Amino acid sequence: MHNGVLLSVQTYSCLPYGSIAYHLTVTLSSIANPLSCFLAIFLPVYSVGAVAGLAVCGTCWAAYILATALLIPNPPFVGTTLGACLVVIAWVMVCGLVAFIKACIAAILRRQGGQTALYRCGVVTQIGSAIGAVTIFLLLRYTDLFQSYSPCT
Known part of the structure; x- marks a missing residue:
C-alpha cells in the first residue's frame, strides 16, 4: 500500500497544509524508512501478534493520509498548525512503521521458512x-476523487 498507493497521493494530502509541511513530510519520511x-x-x-498490532496502527495513520487526500480542498484542520503537524x-x-514491519516480517520468515x-x-509484495x-x-486519471490543490484560488 505504501509504495503503490500512498506515495502517489502524497502531494494531495500534504500541499493544502503548505509547502513547509510538504517539505517536512518528504524529508522526514525519507529519514524514517532507513532508521526503522x-x-x-x-x-x-518476532511475535506475529505484535507485528499485526503495528500493522493496524500503520493502517490507521494511512487512513488519515487518504482522508486528507480525498477531502481536498478542505482536509481536516487545514490552515492550522495542528493540521500541518x-x-x-x-x-x-506510516513510512517508519511500514519499513519496520517489512523488516520484522522478513526476520520471521527467515526464521520459519527460509529463503x-x-x-x-x-x-507477493511486488504484485501488491x-x-x-x-x-x-x-x-487519479479517470475519476474526480482526488482534486488538485491550488493555493492561489
Missing part, C-alpha cells in the same frame, strides 16, 4: 505494489 530498518536489526519483533506525523509514522518464504513474500499503483493511477 536499522532499528529492526537491533530490536526485531498531524499530516507530517502521519507520513513519518523460499522470503522469495514468496517478495513476489503493482496492483496498488495501477489502481491509484486509474483513480
